[in-house]
Amino acid sequence: MPLSDILARAAGLASEAGSGALKQLQHVRLPGVGQASATDDPETAARRWRAVTVLTDPEQLRTRTPEPLARFGDRVEIRVTPAPGERGAELAARFRHRAGEDELGELRSALREAKQRIETGEVLRNEPQPHGHRAKTPQGKVLDGMDERAAKEGVL
The missing domain is CATH 3.30.70 (Alpha-Beta Plaits)
Incomplete structure (x- = not known):
């Protein structure tokens, strides 16, 4: 397997792992730290x-x-x-x-x-937009x- 394919696969896995970690952190509540109301009931x-x-x-x-x-x-x-x-x-x-x-x-x-x-x-x-209509x-x-x-x- 070429080195470029290995690096691309590794970058993809790292991106998926980082995305999953951020998704989990959005729902963690720490005492004294605010959180957006988007995830609240x-x-x-x-x-x-x-x-x-x-x-x-x-x-x-x-x-x-x-x-x-x-x-x-x-x-x-x-x-x-x-x-x-x-x-x-x-x-x-x-x-x-x-x-x-x-x-x-x-x-x-x-x-x-x-x-x-x-x-x-x-x-x-x-x-109205100064440049006219979209x-x-x-x-x-x-x-x-x-x-x-x-x-x-x-x-x-």
Whole structure:
């Protein structure tokens, strides 16, 4: 067997082993170490705090609830603390009761919107696109769908 085939097979096995190890580590809980809510049951996920760091004085946020979060009314708890390293304020929110995945996405989106409004005075949008419309290709449809979902998930 040629050396290049042996090396390719070894690289493939190493990649599979690393992927399996990472998959297992995603579900390990260590005391004091946070974990994404994606692997939690819905009840636990709804009770997690979602937070953003806002470049502003914490007292400014304590006196008035930002409008995007005020839309939730009494359904959410809001917490404002000084951000680590004197980098502004940490604005956190969580639902008081069980919430669905759509509501959790709306809360994440509202936190990011509040951060943008406080820091810049406006919410940045990528629609309409400055260069025109995306072609109606399969790839364009996938990208449009990802862009629409990113508003709630926080990632593209």
